[in-house]
Amino acid sequence: MDTEQDGHWHFQPEPFEGESFSHFLGRYCALNCITPSGLAQHTLAGSVAIGRWRKLRYIPPPSEEQLQRLAEITGVSRERLSALLPQQPMQIGTIRLCAACYAEQPYHRTHWQYKSTDYCERHGLALLARCPCCKASFPIPAEWETGMCLRCGKAFADLAKLQKQVVVPQHRSRGASTKSP
Numbered sequence: 001m002d003t004e005q006d007g008h009w010h011f012q013p014e015p016f017e018g019e020s021f022s023h024f025l026g027r028y029c030a031l032n033c034i035t036p037s038g039l040a041q042h043t044l045a046g047s048v049a050i051g052r053w054r055k056l057r058y059i060p061p062p063s064e065e066q067l068q069r070l071a072e073i074t075g076v077s078r079e080r081l082s083a084l085l086p087q088q089p090m091q092i093g094t095i096r097l098c099a100a101c102y103a104e105q106p107y108h109r110t111h112w113q114y115k116s117t118d119y120c121e122r123h124g125l126a127l128l129a130r131c132p133c134c135k136a137s138f139p140i141p142a143e144w145e146t147g148m149c150l151r152c153g154k155a156f157a158d159l160a161k162l163q164k165q166v167v168v169p170q171h172r173s174r175g176a177s178t179k180s181p
């Protein structure tokens with residue numbers, strides 16, 4: 001969907017199921033050819049806030065006012081934007097990836113960053129914490145536009161065959177996602 005705003009056409013991407021806020025912001029900026037500082041100006045959120053959100057830092061979370069403004073700019077409701085924020089404690093120092101999920105639909109999922117998540121239940125594969133080819137860390141999700149490792153150029157979708165299989169106990173197979181700490 002797109003719309004005319006301030007005399008300019010803006011593309012208004014729909015958030016994907018479970019997409020991280022950081023990835024959504026990056027996708028919005030890329031589609032509309034605007035920089036993070038441009039987004040900071042449009043949303044009046046300030047560069048510091050936009051920089052934090054891009055790095056998956058949501059403590060403190062975006063204010064109601066910031067979400068409202070972001071909703072007006074992106075065309076995504078405040079409620080849907082809020083739903084992109086994490087519901088559980090996250091580990092943000094290492095960006096994680098299930099390449100098999102990414103091959104199905106190319107975006108960063110919030111739940112990969114949860115402290116309680118260490119493998120993809122959908123594929124039974126360990127999450128990648130760095131590029132298995134060159135060992136580089138993955139960029140922040142807001143910079144996943146190219147969908148590839150920024151050091152060696154390997155496409156994320158091609159990394160699935162390098163993910164390790166996880167042996168999942170029967171009672172924890174798909175659907176039973178509760179996990180003791």
Ligand SMILES: [Zn+2]
Binds near residue numbers: 100
């Ligand atoms: Zn997966």
Ligand SMILES: [Zn+2]
Binds near residue numbers: 131132135151153154
């Ligand atoms: Zn690499």
